[in-house]
Amino acid sequence: MSELRKSLGLPTLIALGVAGVVGSSWIYTSSVFFDSYGAGGMILGLIGGAVLAACIALAYGRLTATIPRAGGEVVWTYTALGRPFGFATGWLHIGAYIASLAFYVTAFGTVLAKAFPGLQTIPLWTINDEPVHLPVLALGIVLTAVIFGLNWRGVQLGGQVQVVLFAAMLAIGLALAVTGFATGTPDNLFPAWRADQDPLGSTVRMVVPGITYLAGFSLVAIMAEEARVAPRLIGRAVVITVVGAVAFYVVVLAATAWVSPWEQTAAGKLGTITAFTDAGFPALGWAALGIAVLGLLTSFIGLFVASTRIVLALARAELLPPALGRIDARSGVPRNACVFIAVVTVVLGLLGPGAITWFLDAGGVFLGLVWVLVVAAYLILPRRFPNLRRPASALGLLPVVGAIGALAVIGFALWPGTDLSLVWPAEHLTLLGWVVLGAVLFAITRPRRPAEELQRRLLGEHAGTVLGEGRPRDDPSSG
Template sequence: MSSMKKTLGLPSLIALGVAGVVGSSWIYTSSTFFADVGAGGMILGLLVGAALAACVALAYGELTSVIPRAGGEVVWSTAALGYRAGFATGWFHIGAYIASLSFYVTAFGTLLSKYLPVFESMPLYSVNGEAVTLPVLAVGIALALIVFALNWFGVGLGAQLQVALFVIMLLIGAALAVTAVFAGSPSNLWPAWSSGQAPLASTARMVVPGITYVVGFSLVAVLAEESSLSPRRVGRAVVLTVGIAALFYTTVLLATATVIPWEEVAQMDLGTIDAFTTAGFPLLGFGAFLIAVLGLVTSFIGLFVASSRVVLALARARMLPGSLAEVHAGSGVPRNALLFVLVITIVLGLLGPGAIIWFLDAGGVFLGIVWLLVVVAKYRLPRRFPNAQYTYRARPAFLPAIGAVGAVLVILFSLIPGTGLTLQWPVEHIILAGWALLGALIYTLTDRPQGADRDEALDELLGAEASAALRGQ
């Protein structure tokens, strides 16, 4: 039974979970959000969204404590709900992660072009009105290859780099906050909404985007098998990740809204970057830009690693080719799964941001589906396996169900017209339906194990220790 090397400690897990989804766009689109929902709406909406995500994270933490196996959601859904639900969870999870990775292939160079105009030169082709230039494509592919190389020899090296970059981001964020305290004024935040912005409605409009800001807790669960911590501590780390991410976002956004009047920031192009530059701190403005760059790199690292582990879990359950489940003895990583993720990321990334934004938007629906299935699995698992041993429990037990409401909101806001997050018709709806149909086709054509082979595959998916514990052996 293949297993991973346990090399990830608490700092690595937190860095992969928080910095793994911090991303970059929120730094320079904060001005757009301020103009749309007000500084109060953005910050409070994000906190409400984080609270809903934390409720889902409680389910993740509980399930991680009982089955700390690579692939997280795939493992729990398969064990609690069966193979169809397990495949759906993994398939939609891969769709969400790969969409983000493919977007980052060209987003990295596009972000650098804000300071380096050379990245806007030498256009190669255009998709959906967005030109793809040679420098942007070259630096994006180089980033993908570097991250791939880091993980080829083991998860430890990439995790150490992730921790280092995360520390730099925290230090820059702290510098922004301290500067805002001494050079800015709390009065710059008041009133937190401008005329025409209804506080309650504006805050509500930010809740769903706020949920997507703190999804990094899922990365901790996906990597649980490679953690040197006890299952209980990994479960706690899952929930802790949400709090740290929400605190980081809130700190930087409050600094942005108080260093100068937030309504001035709302009229700017680059949000936090322009706010500190205008306030007389160009070095800190560049520091905010660095948060965006480092956030994109750390997100790429985290999502790349996590994607390969989801692929690994599906292969262990024999819902994808068995070769993808192979773990290299020396490095302790699933090299075939890493290569699989690299190829898909680059191929889709070649389409450029104009096309990948379609996949990225559909990815929000994919995540909502995954979260919903995980919460259902949390309540179903004790009934199917009454001998399961939990070292961490969600308290009160109904909170994950509230988190499921947030997952449903993510789905509904994407499908209902006029919400501001509605998928573009017809392209993004076609992508959503197409991905679901492709998954259904693959599942139908896969030669899934039966009888004793099915039990053997489930044992491989769960791991020997968890499998024995669930069966009371």
């Protein structure tokens, strides 16, 4: 059985993780969040969301250090909970990631249109009151082709590009932070809520979207098989990803509220861009738009790679056609999986942001379910496989706290009348349709290999350790 090539160092892995988490819309939608929750509510709510995400990340880190395999969540839940749960984890994850990728097809041109309005011309069709414009769609298809090309040649090339983009994002963020805190005043930030805003309630309501802002930290775990570093360091990189991403968010948003009165920014339309422009730094305002563009690119790269590795894991277990699990010997890339993800991304991207928003909102529920399943695997694996039992730790039950937070995300989405409720009926039908499609696909898929062989294919070189048959041959602690 072919294995993925170990070509990613720790800095590249962390860059893929953090840059894959930091998206684009938060830069210009911070006006909306400031207006709804206050600057304090948005910033503290993000930190609260990060705490819950970090609790989940502890489970990811432990499981990644134990079984660093491609599509980690699929491997863990399949091993701990069985075939149906392994499929459900992968299918839900694909739904969430594909929704984001398809959204990026038109989001790239839409973000650029904030600087070049001429891109939003030549409307092709309209879905859910959102027109799809030819220049915007063409840019998105070209971008998808470029990212597909990076992945076709090997993950190392895409990782190197990600590091460069990540460094540029950090440089812009540092410039915003230094300028904002050096020239602004605390009077612009405090009081951090309007008189009509409840500080505690606003902060708590922001925790739920705050969790979703950090959802991409699983990229590190999904790509662990390709890391040429010790498994325990890969596990730590998962947690570092959450900490690094929230630090970037908080510093830039705090500088946004420091450099210019946050209520003035809340009344604007472009968040950080508005704040620095109003403060007399229009160049930095547009540099903030650069973060949005870079964040979109890095998220696109990270999610594309991660999606193909989830498909690979499902194919290894014959939960998807085995052909999708073939790895090219020269590049070490699952090229069939790359083609599959690229085609689905473009086809769904043609629907435009109006329809894809339905998938994105449903994707928040999918990710919440994946997190709950991962925490269940975290708790059950040591009980099913005694050799994986770990020493007692005060942090051992924190992932359960994170799972409760994930259930809260699901609850807010499904319960009518909340700020995050799914739109009836479109988003509920989208969620139900994806679940039903997955159930049908699972029901008609029949594995050709015995269950034990499929388990070993998923676990790869770690099968012996997990199943209690000794350490893998390349375990540095053996011999």
